[in-house]
Amino acid sequence: xxxxxxxxxxxxxxxxxxxxxxxxxxxxxxxxxxxxxxxxxxxxxxxxxxxxxxxxxxxxxxxxxxxxxxxxxxxxxxxxxxxxxxxxxxxxxxxxxxxxxxxxxxxxxxxxxxx
Amino acid sequence: xxxxxxxxxxxxxxxxxxxxxxxxxxxxxxxxxxxxxxxxxxxxxxxxxxxxxxxxxxxxxxxxxxxxxxxxxxxxxxxxxxxxxxxxxxxxxxxxxxxxxxxxxxxxxxxxxxxxx
Numbered sequence: 102x103x104x105x106x107x108x109x110x111x112x113x114x115x116x117x118x119x120x121x122x123x124x125x126x127x128x129x130x131x132x133x134x135x136x137x138x139x140x141x142x143x144x145x146x147x148x149x150x151x152x153x154x155x156x157x158x159x160x161x162x163x164x165x166x167x168x169x170x171x172x173x174x175x176x177x178x179x180x181x182x183x184x185x186x187x188x189x190x191x192x193x194x195x196x197x198x199x200x201x202x203x204x205x206x207x208x209x210x211x212x213x214x215x216x
Numbered sequence: 217x218x219x220x221x222x223x224x225x226x227x228x229x230x231x232x233x234x235x236x237x238x239x240x241x242x243x244x245x246x247x248x249x250x251x252x253x254x255x256x257x258x259x260x261x262x263x264x265x266x267x268x269x270x271x272x273x274x275x276x277x278x279x280x281x282x283x284x285x286x287x288x289x290x291x292x293x294x295x296x297x298x299x300x301x302x303x304x305x306x307x308x309x310x311x312x313x314x315x316x317x318x319x320x321x322x323x324x325x326x327x328x329x330x331x332x333x
Contacts, residue, residue, distance in 0.1 A: 105259075132318070134320065134321075136323075141225065141325055141326075142325060143306060143323040143324055143325040143326050144260075144306065144321075144323040145323075146320055146321070146322070149318075149320060151318045157318075159320065160322075191259060191260065193260075193321075199318060199319070200319075201248040201267075201310040201311070201312075201319035202248050202265065202267035202268075202310075204250075204262050204265065205250075205262075205310075205321055206262075207252075207259040207260040207261075208259055209258060209259045210257075210258070210259050
């Protein structure tokens, strides 16, 4: 039972480069989301999706792009990496986001450094 | 807007002592509250959640939390700390961002728990 799988685990980018963080879940969850975690800031929501073909912005969406072509996958794209995007990124998923009591499950994280 | 405040970014307790991690929430509607634990270099794991059923919620690893509406609190406790409890703990509230019927998690800033032998 894989749960939420993120790749890569670690990545170093140069300023201005683009890259995609991959996220896949095998639980048939409708809801998927991306968070970034910075020291002393907790986790902040970047983008989320309530189903295939539907995405929306979270608290800190600037500089990131997402799409949801399948139920299983929710990639996060950094369009032109900046040092301020150095962070740990977490993908998360749950059953219907319309039921607020549903547990949200998290991946293991992707450590990104932009130099 | 809904939010959570965790009092104390670092808490140290002796092994065997009571663990108390504080969380206060701000919500205009009945909240759905969660506690997650994060061990070093790992993802977040759900400890317990409040979904408007019993106000005393029991979770994994001997943790529990009590929902107190009058105090807008959802503090996490464990009677006796163990070395393996050393981790970062996050309180979170699930609420609707856009009012369109989908609910997101908003996290507190976290509390790092150290357990002293």
